[in-house]
Each structure stands twice: as structure tokens, then as C-alpha cells.
Amino acid sequence: MTRFLARRTAMLVATMLVASFAIYGALYVSPGSPLSALTGNRPLPPEAKAQLEARYHLNEPFLVRYWHWLVSALHGDLGESIPLHENVSTLIGQRVGVTAGLVLLTSVIIVIAGVGLGILGALGKGLVDNGVLLASTVSAALPSFAAAVVLQFVVAVKLGWLPALGTGHGFADSLRHLLLPALALAATSVALVTRVTRAAVREETGREHVQTAVSRGLPWPSVVRRHVLRNAAIPITTVVGITIASLIALSAVVETAFGLNGLGAYLVQAAQNKDVAVVQGISLVLVLAFVLTNMLVDIAYAVLDPRLTLGGRAA
Amino acid sequence: MSALLEVSDLTVRLRLGDEQREVITGTAFQIAAGEAMGLVGESGSGKSMTAKAIARLLPLGARVSGRVTFDGADVLALHGAELRRHRARVAVVFQDPRAHINPVRRIDDFMTESLRLLDDVPRAEARRRAAAALEEVGIDDPAKRLRQFPHELSGGMLQRVMIATALLSEPRLLLADECTTALDVTTQAEVMAILDDLRRDRGLAMLFITHDLELAGAVCDRTTVMYAGQIVETRGSQRLHDDPLHPYSAALVQARPSVTATAPRLNAIPGRPVSAFEAPGGCRFAPRCPHAVDACRSHDQQLTALDGGWVRCSWAAELRGRLLASSPASSSGENANA
Known part of the structure; x- marks a missing residue:
């Protein structure tokens, strides 16, 4: 290790x-x-x-x-x-918090909704599975800028449940302000993670070692937890990792749409102003975040699959 | 004598897309406590499906009719907790241990999980029992093996782990489904010896599924031969080998290379094995049988008693003794097994 x-x-x-x-x-x-x-x-x-x-x-x-x-x-x-x-x-430091918060909240939504729906679809039958498929298809077809407009119009303007613009002050208020942007940013990724999770869990369910567990008389929930989900976690981790890493760059669109003072929106603004030093700085920070996320995924991978580290195939 | 396992008129249809395909037709046999029965047949003959039906491991959508009784219980009617208890008492040793053991969990975890989850045995005690079981199947340094992952063990070692694990739940019946097929010959012999010893020591009943007639004969008192989803012959293993009653059994016996005689080429059974759903009417083996006459193709054959065994061939009595002499494969009529 x-x-x-x-x-x-x-x-x-x-x-x-x-x-x-x-x-x-x-x-x-x-x-x-x-x-x-x-x-x-x-x-x-x-x-x-x-x-x-x-x-x-x-x-x-x-x-x-x-x-x-x-x-x-x-x-x-x-x-x-x-x-x-x-x-x-200093300029980056003032804005990094918003982007970090946005990406973190989006990641939480992606993991909970994506993995949750995927498992539901894989293990559920008929109506449940079809519902999951339908939801993920709709969600996959929603680019974040479109989702942003829809969410702002429906949730913020028509229903007035959440603020449409701005960053907010304090933890709870910031969370309220970040929720819609995070949902808009998560839409496409949730669909991807749902599909991959559903396929991975389906595939593991059909594995021979799962049959062994069933043949030993273990209760189905234990079999699912200890053998199906545990093993399906390997491909799921990969796709979640890649998705989260790409969010960092995609956040620009959503930050602009919701008037958030984050790194992504600032990067676009700086590029338009030919502010070379800022563009370089933000790009470097984004790449670092991307690479670090990937490294975390690789470590998670090695922990989840013992064959990797010991086989030395840790690439 | 009441049998531990009693299978009668078992018919299984699998769903394949919109089709129902019959894979087992009216199978019936009994296994007494402590008895070993071999179940022999080519691929697709329905032998593995028979085991799956007994352990209730058939794929979703399978239609089963007939009756399976295990220790007095109607197996096909079990569900929920009772079904799980039944599965725990019928241990299955599968063909490919590498695929049948979860690759991301330690041997320790694999071996002890049913003890811990089903019987609430504390982890330390479960581990102690697992180590003892590993020693019983001839694995050195069990403490070390328990800490390892499946990919760090050889195939033969893993199959022993599988057998040891099966024994931990103290089953009354062991279903060995081609459990030595994936192993090399030396390991195969070792695993067979272990199975045989354990069975005798523990009075364990065993259904030994294989395509190797001689292997079945080596460990089983009785051998049943299946063809295209039907039982074609059941007999004492030695007698089946020396004096087969069904032309198919005879062909199987002859398809094996002899240790004592060198054959110019092995006797193959002409044609290809068929499954129950694609078998012709009348005798299912007729298209490949060198002794078949028109009557065989038009009449279904019944399982009839003959000389302490059962055979599904109306000409069995007449053909008896001549089956091994006439080689079905070589046109010259030479008999390599002579």
C-alpha cells in the first residue's frame, strides 16, 4: 500500500x-x-x-x-x-469556497440519488425499474443550463421555495442558495450514475458467487449487501469519481446561471477580460482538484478490490 | 427404508425469452442417508438442473413439476425461512470455485459467513471451526489461508476451501456439481479422496454429478445415467461399468480410453448430445444408437427393472452382453476395450 x-x-x-x-x-x-x-x-x-x-x-x-x-x-x-x-x-481564495460547496453538495446528491435509484432499478421489478429508467432518461436529457432555467422558473419564481440567485450568508442560508444550482448541475450525472449502478448491480446479481451465497441459505438482504453491492461498488466508484471530477469544470455554467461568485464563473469572466494570470491560476487549481479526485478514486479502488494492489496492477 | 432424498417425476422447464424449454423429463431417484449416487451424462443432459432443482437454485421463471422430498419435507413447496434452512442443510460444491467464491472477500469471511449470519456463532469461534475444517481437507497453515484472498490460492486449494465450507454447516446431503472438472488430474484425485473420506466419516449422503463415468464409479455405490433430460439407466456402479444395460451407457463406457489397452483412436458416440426440448419422439437416443430399429423411433421407452437396476430400453434384455462387444464408432467392429 x-x-x-x-x-x-x-x-x-x-x-x-x-x-x-x-x-x-x-x-x-x-x-x-x-x-x-x-x-x-x-x-x-x-x-x-x-x-x-x-x-x-x-x-x-x-x-x-x-x-x-x-x-x-x-x-x-x-x-x-x-x-x-x-x-x-487572493482572488481565487475569495471564490473557491462557493465552488467547493457547490461541487460537494452536487456530489452528495449524485451519490445518494444516482446510486440509490440504480439499486432500486436493479433489484426492483416491472413498474419500479421502468420508473427508474424513465426518470434517468429524462434527467439525462437535461443539460445543466436548461435544468437551471427550469428550476429557477418553477421552484424559485413560481413556488418561491428557494432563492433563485446569489450565494447567501451563513451555513444554512448558503445551503439554501446552493441547493438549486447543485440540482441543476447533478441532473445529467445522476442519470449516468443511475444507469451504471443499475447495470453493475444487475450483473453482480447474476454472478456465480452470489448463487453460492444463496445456496448456503443466507437471507437475500444479506446476500445483496455482502456480495452484490460490495462487488458492484467497484465500477460504481469509478463512474462516480470521474463524474465528480468533471463537475469542477462544469460548474462554470451553473455558477453563471445562478449568479454565484465561484471559480467557474470567474474563469469565464477572466478569459473574456484577457486576465491571463487569473485564467492560469484558476486552471491550475481546477486541474489540481481533478487530479486529486482521481487519486482518491484510485485509492478507493485499491481498497475495494484486493486483487489490484496485491497484483501490482495499480495504474 | 425411507430415503433421505426422494425425487419423483421431476420435470423442469426453463423460460428462454418467450419459449418454455424442457430440460428434465420425469426424473425419479432416491438417495438414502450416507449413500453416494453418481449422476452421469453429457452436457445438456439435465444433470446439473436436477441438482439445482433439489437445492431450489433454478433460474427465475423455471417451471417445476413432480415431487422432491428431503428428510420428509416437500422441497418444492418450501419458501422463506424454511427454504433457507433447507438450502443450509443441502450443501452444494460447484464446478468452478474461482467463480463461485466472492473474489473481494477473505477466505475467513467466506467460510464463516453462514455460521455467523445464520447460527449466530461468535466470530472467534466460527474462525476456529473454519480452521479445523481446512485442516480436515488437508490444508496446511489454515490460519494463514483464512487471512488470504481467493486469488492468492490455487484452484485445487480453493475447491478444498469450498468443500470445507460446505461441511461447516453440517449438511446431510452434499450436491457435488462437476466439482472436480476444473481441476488437473492429480488435484482431482486428491479432492475425490477427501470427499470420499468425509462422506464415510460423517455419514453424508452425496449426489455426485459428473460427465466421467469412471470417476462416478470410483466414489459412488450407485450410478444413474441421464440422456436428454431422462434417466436411461440406474445401476450399481461396478455393474454399470462391466455390464451396461442401455446402449448409451455402453457407448459412454467405451468412449473412455483404457488404461491397459492402447486404442488406435477413441470411440466417440456419433452425432451430438441433445437436450430434452430438442429430443425426438420415441427413444431419445435412437438417432445415435447403433442398435436402433424403427420401433425405437415410434415408441416412448419406459424405465423398467432389470437385474437389480433400471433401464429405459425395450431391447435391453436382448442386447445384454453384446453392447460392449459391438463398438458403435468404428466401422471395422474392432473393440479397443477388449
Whole structure:
């Protein structure tokens, strides 16, 4: 297990290095100058331009600039936003809570609703199973921006149960504000997790070792818990992990729709403003969150399936 | 003598899509306490389905008629807690232990789960019994094995774990469904010896299902041969081997390589095995039988008593003694088993 963790950590570091280079490089080659936001696209006098370039290290070679950025990033300093004259780490810190809360709440909804409905569909017959299939089909066909509009209109405006916009203050109020965005973000993923769970549980139910358990006279609920669900947890964990990791990037749409001051919405805004340092910083944080989630899934995988770690096939 | 297990007129139909397919037709036999009976037949002959019907493990949608009585109880009518108690008293050892043992749970967990869940035995006591059972089937260092996962054990070892586990619930009947088929010959012999010893020590009744006639003969007092969902012959194992009454049994005996004589080629039974639902009218073996006459194809054959056994062939008495002499496969009439 120690060796497994060490290898996973090394892979994480390597991934982050490659990702950081890609992020920095992509924005370096993207058209337009970071200074254009400051100048509003007016031509600058050459001496003023040179002064600004020197101040933001824009005149140095690419690799040197990347190196400086990387070293400061490792120290928690993601540079300075040129248009806003503010530290990027501070800007991110102000918004990371909202996104984290949104993703966390969405994950909880996905796990409870997706896995729950999947199990219900797999073990239930006829009407129950068909109901689950219908619900998951509808839910799969709802992209989060459409779900956002529907939820805002029905739940917030017509019924007035939950707020339509904003972040809220304090834990309970924040939760109330995040519930609709989380539901909108979860819709498609719940359908995916439901389908995968249903298939996995169905498949495990037909396994020979489940028949063995039945043949030993164990009560069906015990067989389901100890053999069907325990084994189906392996594929379910994979899909839940991938889904949650992708939420981090998808949150942008929902944050914009619900007027949440989160990282995703800010990333879009910063990209429009050509705020290169902020885009780089947020991208790096999103990649880190993605990679960390995947690592957690891999560890969960190794814990759930003893054949993996011991067989050394922990990739 | 009242039998421990009594099967009469058992017919099983499986649902395949919209179709009902018959896999067992009117099977009947008895097994007394402590007796071992072999059930032999080709793939699709219905032998495994017979075991599944006895343990009530048939797939959903199966239609069963007839009667199965185990220790006085009407097995086919059981449900709920009574059905689970029945399953606990009838232990099944399956063909492929690697598929039939949950791969993500430790051996300890697999072996002790029914003791802990059904009999409320404390974990430590259950583990002690499991270790003792492993020792009984010849596994060294049981404490270590209990901590391991199934993928860390060999196939032969796993089958012993399976047998040891079956014994932990102190069953009265053991259904061994091709339990040595997936093992190599040496391991097979060891597992057979273990089964035989345990049966004698514990007075356990056993239904030994195999496609290997000789293997059945080695451990069973009596052997029943099935073809296309029907019993075609039941007889003492040794007599079945030396003096088969049904042409199909004879063909099976001859299809085995002999240890003493070298045969230029093995005698195969011409044609392919059929299941009950695709069997022709009249005698089901007739299309593959070298002795078949027109009457065989037009008349259903009945199981009749002959010389201490039962046989489903109207010509059995006439053919007797000549079956092994005429080789069905070789046109030259040479007999490799002579």
C-alpha cells in the first residue's frame, strides 16, 4: 500500500507539471496582449509599453517566465492580475469556497440519488425499474443550463421555495442558495450514475458467487449487501469519481446561471477580460482538484478490490 | 427404508425469452442417508438442473413439476425461512470455485459467513471451526489461508476451501456439481479422496454429478445415467461399468480410453448430445444408437427393472452382453476395450 501511494503521488506531481506547462504555454501563444485590457486596445507609446512589459516580466523568454511562475505557484503565489492589480491567490481564495460547496453538495446528491435509484432499478421489478429508467432518461436529457432555467422558473419564481440567485450568508442560508444550482448541475450525472449502478448491480446479481451465497441459505438482504453491492461498488466508484471530477469544470455554467461568485464563473469572466494570470491560476487549481479526485478514486479502488494492489496492477 | 432424498417425476422447464424449454423429463431417484449416487451424462443432459432443482437454485421463471422430498419435507413447496434452512442443510460444491467464491472477500469471511449470519456463532469461534475444517481437507497453515484472498490460492486449494465450507454447516446431503472438472488430474484425485473420506466419516449422503463415468464409479455405490433430460439407466456402479444395460451407457463406457489397452483412436458416440426440448419422439437416443430399429423411433421407452437396476430400453434384455462387444464408432467392429 505504501509503494502504491508513493507511485500515485509521483504520478500526481508529474501530471501537475505537464498540466502547468500546458496551461502556461496555451495562454502564452493565445492571440492578444495581456496589456490590452489595461489600455483598452489603444496603441501605446513605445516607452510606456516597454515599461509595462518590464514590470510584468513580459519581455523575458518564455521558459524563464514559466519557471518564475511555477516557483511562485509552488509558494502559493499565482501572480498578479494585470487589470485588477490584485493578487491572483487572493482572488481565487475569495471564490473557491462557493465552488467547493457547490461541487460537494452536487456530489452528495449524485451519490445518494444516482446510486440509490440504480439499486432500486436493479433489484426492483416491472413498474419500479421502468420508473427508474424513465426518470434517468429524462434527467439525462437535461443539460445543466436548461435544468437551471427550469428550476429557477418553477421552484424559485413560481413556488418561491428557494432563492433563485446569489450565494447567501451563513451555513444554512448558503445551503439554501446552493441547493438549486447543485440540482441543476447533478441532473445529467445522476442519470449516468443511475444507469451504471443499475447495470453493475444487475450483473453482480447474476454472478456465480452470489448463487453460492444463496445456496448456503443466507437471507437475500444479506446476500445483496455482502456480495452484490460490495462487488458492484467497484465500477460504481469509478463512474462516480470521474463524474465528480468533471463537475469542477462544469460548474462554470451553473455558477453563471445562478449568479454565484465561484471559480467557474470567474474563469469565464477572466478569459473574456484577457486576465491571463487569473485564467492560469484558476486552471491550475481546477486541474489540481481533478487530479486529486482521481487519486482518491484510485485509492478507493485499491481498497475495494484486493486483487489490484496485491497484483501490482495499480495504474 | 425411507430415503433421505426422494425425487419423483421431476420435470423442469426453463423460460428462454418467450419459449418454455424442457430440460428434465420425469426424473425419479432416491438417495438414502450416507449413500453416494453418481449422476452421469453429457452436457445438456439435465444433470446439473436436477441438482439445482433439489437445492431450489433454478433460474427465475423455471417451471417445476413432480415431487422432491428431503428428510420428509416437500422441497418444492418450501419458501422463506424454511427454504433457507433447507438450502443450509443441502450443501452444494460447484464446478468452478474461482467463480463461485466472492473474489473481494477473505477466505475467513467466506467460510464463516453462514455460521455467523445464520447460527449466530461468535466470530472467534466460527474462525476456529473454519480452521479445523481446512485442516480436515488437508490444508496446511489454515490460519494463514483464512487471512488470504481467493486469488492468492490455487484452484485445487480453493475447491478444498469450498468443500470445507460446505461441511461447516453440517449438511446431510452434499450436491457435488462437476466439482472436480476444473481441476488437473492429480488435484482431482486428491479432492475425490477427501470427499470420499468425509462422506464415510460423517455419514453424508452425496449426489455426485459428473460427465466421467469412471470417476462416478470410483466414489459412488450407485450410478444413474441421464440422456436428454431422462434417466436411461440406474445401476450399481461396478455393474454399470462391466455390464451396461442401455446402449448409451455402453457407448459412454467405451468412449473412455483404457488404461491397459492402447486404442488406435477413441470411440466417440456419433452425432451430438441433445437436450430434452430438442429430443425426438420415441427413444431419445435412437438417432445415435447403433442398435436402433424403427420401433425405437415410434415408441416412448419406459424405465423398467432389470437385474437389480433400471433401464429405459425395450431391447435391453436382448442386447445384454453384446453392447460392449459391438463398438458403435468404428466401422471395422474392432473393440479397443477388449
